[in-house]
Amino acid sequence: MISLAGRDILHSWGKFVLTGLGLGLLIGVTLTMAGVYRGMVDDAQVLLNNSGADLWVVQKDTQGPYAESSSIRDDVHRGLLGMPGVAQAANVTYLTMQVRKGNTDVRAMVVGFEPGQPGEPSYLVAGRRITRSHYEAVADVNTGFALGDRIRIRRHDYTVVGLTRRMVSSGGDPMVFIPLKDAQEAQFLKDNDAIVNERARTTANPALNRPGVPGLLDAINASQTSNHNVNAVLVRVKAGYAPEAVAQEIRRWKHLQAFTRAQMEEILIAKLIATAAKQIGMFLVILAIVSAAIVAFIIYTMTLGKIREIAVLKLIGTHNRTIAAMILQQALGLGLIGFVVGKIAATIWAPAFPKYVLLLPGDSARGFVIVMLVCVLASTLAIRAALRVDPATAIGG
Amino acid sequence: MGASVGIHIEGLSKRYGEGDTAVDALKEVNMSVAPGEVVGLIGPSGSGKTTLLKCLGAVIEPTRGRMTLGGEVIYDNGWKISDLRVLRRDRIGFIFQAPYLIPFLDVTDNVALLPMLARRPNGEARARALELLTALDVAHRAKAQPSELSGGEQQRVSIARALANKPPVILADEPTAPLDSERALAVMRILNQMATQYQTAIIVVTHDEKIIPTFKRIYHIRDGRTVEEAGEGRALQ
Numbered sequence: 001m002i003s004l005a006g007r008d009i010l011h012s013w014g015k016f017v018l019t020g021l022g023l024g025l026l027i028g029v030t031l032t033m034a035g036v037y038r039g040m041v042d043d044a045q046v047l048l049n050n051s052g053a054d055l056w057v058v059q060k061d062t063q064g065p066y067a068e069s070s071s072i073r074d075d076v077h078r079g080l081l082g083m084p085g086v087a088q089a090a091n092v093t094y095l096t097m098q099v100r101k102g103n104t105d106v107r108a109m110v111v112g113f114e115p116g117q118p119g120e121p122s123y124l125v126a127g128r129r130i131t132r133s134h135y136e137a138v139a140d141v142n143t144g145f146a147l148g149d150r151i152r153i154r155r156h157d158y159t160v161v162g163l164t165r166r167m168v169s170s171g172g173d174p175m176v177f178i179p180l181k182d183a184q185e186a187q188f189l190k191d192n193d194a195i196v197n198e199r200a201r202t203t204a205n206p207a208l209n210r211p212g213v214p215g216l217l218d219a220i221n222a223s224q225t226s227n228h229n230v231n232a233v234l235v236r237v238k239a240g241y242a243p244e245a246v247a248q249e250i251r252r253w254k255h256l257q258a259f260t261r262a263q264m265e266e267i268l269i270a271k272l273i274a275t276a277a278k279q280i281g282m283f284l285v286i287l288a289i290v291s292a293a294i295v296a297f298i299i300y301t302m303t304l305g306k307i308r309e310i311a312v313l314k315l316i317g318t319h320n321r322t323i324a325a326m327i328l329q330q331a332l333g334l335g336l337i338g339f340v341v342g343k344i345a346a347t348i349w350a351p352a353f354p355k356y357v358l359l360l361p362g363d364s365a366r367g368f369v370i371v372m373l374v375c376v377l378a379s380t381l382a383i384r385a386a387l388r389v390d391p392a393t394a395i396g397g
Numbered sequence: 398m399g400a401s402v403g404i405h406i407e408g409l410s411k412r413y414g415e416g417d418t419a420v421d422a423l424k425e426v427n428m429s430v431a432p433g434e435v436v437g438l439i440g441p442s443g444s445g446k447t448t449l450l451k452c453l454g455a456v457i458e459p460t461r462g463r464m465t466l467g468g469e470v471i472y473d474n475g476w477k478i479s480d481l482r483v484l485r486r487d488r489i490g491f492i493f494q495a496p497y498l499i500p501f502l503d504v505t506d507n508v509a510l511l512p513m514l515a516r517r518p519n520g521e522a523r524a525r526a527l528e529l530l531t532a533l534d535v536a537h538r539a540k541a542q543p544s545e546l547s548g549g550e551q552q553r554v555s556i557a558r559a560l561a562n563k564p565p566v567i568l569a570d571e572p573t574a575p576l577d578s579e580r581a582l583a584v585m586r587i588l589n590q591m592a593t594q595y596q597t598a599i600i601v602v603t604h605d606e607k608i609i610p611t612f613k614r615i616y617h618i619r620d621g622r623t624v625e626e627a628g629e630g631r632a633l634q
Contacts, residue, residue, distance in 0.1 A: 001513050002506055004499075011501030011542070312497045315456065316558075317486020317514055391485075392456040394493060395447060395570050 004322070005329030008306075019298055020334055023291065024341020027371060030287040031346040032353075034363045037280045039356035044170045044268035048261060051092070052118040053234035054243045056259045057250055063257075065094050065231040066170050066264075067272045072256065074184070077233045083249055085241035090117030091230040093183040096173060099143075100152030106143050108176045109169040110153060112183020118234035121177050127162035134182055138162035140174035151176060154186045170268050172355040180230070188227035198224055288374060295338075296378035299331045303382035307389055314391035324383045331379035335371045342367075402468065403598025404453065404566045405429045409462030409472075411448050411621075422448040423459070424621040430598040432565065435589050437609060437628060438602045440618035446602045447570070449618065453600065454489055454568050455481045467565035486514055490559030490567035490597070494574045496551035498543035504530065504554050505539045511561040522561075529557035532594065533587060549580045556587060560595055567592075569601045578607045585611045 009016050047066065056065065057072070057080060064070025077089040093112035098105035113119035115130055121138050127147045130136045137158040139145040142165075151158045158178055167175040178186070190198070199221050202208050209217045235250075235258070237243050247258035259267065303310070310323055343364060350357040411423040422445045430436050440446050451457040453464070455471070455478075464472035466488055471478050478484045485491075498507045505526045512522035530536040533553040538546055546554065552572065559567045569588065573581035585601075585608050592599045603609065612628035 001516075002502070002510070002519070004501075007506070008501040308497060309499055312491075312493070313499070314482075315454070315485060315491055316511055317482050319482065319514075322514070392451050394491070394497065395451055395454065395456065 001322075003329070004326040005333065008326070008330060009333050016334065016337065020337025021341055023294060023298075023334060023338035025345055026287065026291050026294065027338050027342025027367070028345030028349070029342075030284060030291065031342055031359060031364065031367055032350060032357060033280050033283050033287065034367065035346065035350055035357040035359045036353070036355070037277055038358035038360055038363065040170075040172070040273045040276060041269055042358045043168050043172045043356055044273065045265065046166055046168060047170050048264055048268070050122050050167050051234055052120075052122060052236070054237040054261060055235035055247050055250070056264055057089075057233040057235055057254075058231070058257045058259070060255055060257050063259075063267050063271070065092070067267050070231050070257075071229045072231075072233065074180075074228050074230045076254070076256065079254060080233055080235060080250065083246070083253070085238050085246040085249070086235055087238040088118055088234075088236040090114050090119050090234050091180055091232075092119040092234055093180065093187055093231045094169075095183065095187050096169060096171070097153070099176060101144060101149070106145075107173050108140075108143050109171075109173045110183060110186065111175050111177045112180040112187070112230070113177055114180050118236055121162070121164040121167055121175075123164060124162045125165050127160070129162055130177070130179060131161075133179055135159065136161045136179070138164055138177040140167045140176070141165050142168070142174035143176060145176075153178065153182075154189055156182065156186075158182070166356075168356070170272055184227045184230065188229065190225075195225060288370065291338075291371070292374040292378050295331060295334060295375050296381050298334065299327060299375075299379050299382040300385065302330065303327055303386050307386075308394065310386050310389045311391055311394040314389060315394040320387055323386050327382050327386055328376065328379050331375040331382070332372060335375035339368050339371045402465065403430050403432045403434065404467075404600070405465045406453070407463045409449075409452060409464060410460045411445075411452055411457070412460045422621050423452065426462070426618075426621070426623045428600075428616055428623060428625075430566070430600055432596040432598050433592050434614070435585075435592050435599040435601060435612065437612035437615040438600055438618060438623075439604055439609060439615060441604070444618045445621040446618055448621075449623075450568055450570055450600075450602055453566075454491065455484050486511060487562050488564050488566070490562070490564040492552075492555055492559045492567060492569040492572045494571040496543070496548075496555040498551055498554055498558075500543055502543075503539070504535065504541050504543065504546070507543065507554055508557045508561050511558060515562055525561060526557065529560055530554070532591070533557050548575060549583065552576070552580075552584055553587060556584075556591065560591055560597065563595060563597075565598060567597050567599045569599060571603050571605065572601065573603065573605050573608050581605060581607045582611070584608075 058064040058070035059072050062068045062070045074091050077091055080086050080089040095110045097110055099108050130138060135156060135158050137151050137160050139160050141163050145160045147160055149160045202220055208220050237246050243260045247260055250256055250258040313323060346359055350359055406426060406428045409423055409426040413420045413422055426449060438446055452459045461474050505523055508526035508529055509522040512525055513519060527536060530539055533556060535550050535553045538550055543551060573584050588599055610629040610631040613630035615626055615628045617624045
């Protein structure tokens with residue numbers, strides 16, 4: 001038996017391909033939306049992976065350092081190093097800001113880290129690691145900086161000595177790594193006018209400027225222009241210790257919050273991007289419904305255009321299931337063309353998106369199954385119309 | 398009824414509706430067409446031609462009566478055949494006013510479709526199609542699409558399709574209506590040839606004055622009743 005659906009598709013392939021192209025672009029948008037969500041999740045996981053930590057120690061009663069602000073003293077890590085199960089503890093700062101690049105701004109997350117400790121970029125794609133104590137930077141390639149470029153952060157220029165890749169914040173902003181001391185200064189440093197103003201206020205305050213206490217005013221002024229806070233301490237746990245057990249000890253004895261990797265993932269994925277994920281989920285549902293409606297409308301219209309032929313087919317003895325199979329196969333054929341076009345389109349345009357779009361093979365497979373199911377559902381309307389055709393209508397009168 | 402009768406009907410009636418609104422479209426219709434014979438069924442609009450054709454084609458169920466096909470009783474105050482779709486596919490050929498060829502199948506497959514639907518192998522079905530297309534002098538268009546054929550060629554292909562499963566009866570619903578005199582007579586010549594060659598009983602519903610003189614036997618239908626009369630049987634060149 002010949003394939004009636006196949007012959008019909010071949011006969012009007014131009015119409016099928018053009019329709020499939022339109023449907024495919026819609027499917028491409030749907031796959032891209034799924035890719036945007038996956039990209040957000042991947043950004044969050046990359047952030048955690050790149051930190052190289054087993055535990056994140058932050059200010060008590062906060063969910064920092066990524067979801068909420070956290071500020072702890074930079075000598076806390078020394079105490080942590082003395083706790084059982086802690087192999088390494090390193091201060092880090094995170095500051096999302098606009099960094100100058102020539103005459104333009106680049107939105108980036110500036111990370112302050114200590115070389116050789118958790119928090120430093122795990123690998124470089126060009127250049128070298130930071131070897132000086134000040135004014136050197138390693139930048140993610142997505143910032144657009146090249147080796148030797150100068151980055152303006154607050155009042156200082158930093159020279160890009162290394163480039164890394166896929167080092168992004170949970171929001172997808174590329175990272176710029178600078179020495180911790182510089183980052184602390186950048187995070188809390190006030191402008192000159194503010195410093196002068198603050199010193200004047202302090203000098204005018206008789207409680208702080210006591211004639212009988214020499215050196216007090218200088219000490220207060222010095223403390224106002226220095227910063228000894230960091231956002232978090234990244235902890236690596238010794239082999240054989242359970243991260244959760246070590247975290248519990250830190251919470252108990254240090255009065256700090258300590259998150260394990262699983263807890264931090266929960267914060268980043270389930271909380272930080274939850275609203276965005278729901279937003280994308282709504283888009284996916286709407287796009288699926290729109291796709292189904294379009295397939296249903298196209299297949300229904302195509303079927304209505306063949307009512308006389310269907311009546312003749314039924315009159316000459318064609319089984320209902322043969323006619324239903326013809327319509328179903330056409331719907332599936334349209335879905336197949338649409339999916340192939342959509343997958344190719346999504347693959348082509350995904351790299352052009354400003355934020356990371358991750359197209360997972362599993363999502364594509366699920367997308368394909370959903371497209372086929374949608375086509376099956378969409379074809380039922382047309383099949384019902386075809387099965388209702390009275391073969392007697394082929395005979396005039 | 399002997400096997401020499403292609404189709405035979407006795408007292409066939411069809412009533413639409415019930416009670417005060419009931420309409421008797423067919424009233425005790427009798428008709429008999431032998432294998433190899435072409436008869437005309439003529440009558441004015443609303444006389445019951447199409448209803449009779451639909452009953453003969455097993456598309457609608459008569460109200461009562463008896464109908465035999467190739468000697469087998471297929472209706473006797475109720476269908477005696479369980480699957481009317483198979484009956485239509487294997488034992489009744491249809492020719493329509495317009496050819497109604499399947500536009501996405503080529504000429505060969507339009508004809509071969511019926512044997513294929515009857516689960517005959519594709520090769521056998523296509524061989525049968527080519528045989529018929531050759532007999533109808535359209536074999537040279539075997540690979541063409543229906544849209545590439547002239548009106549006359551399309552009608553010949555539709556005749557080939559009607560003959561594809563070697564049915565004992567063919568029902569032709571105004572097959573010459575859209576054709577000019579010459580082509581209409583050509584179609585009648587072909588129908589007569591095919592009836593003789595394949596021993597098929599052919600009933601031609603028509604009100605086409607051009608072809609009425611070609612019938613040897615005519616059934617007039619008026620107000621749901623048929624009257625048989627001899628036709629002119631004018632020779633077809």
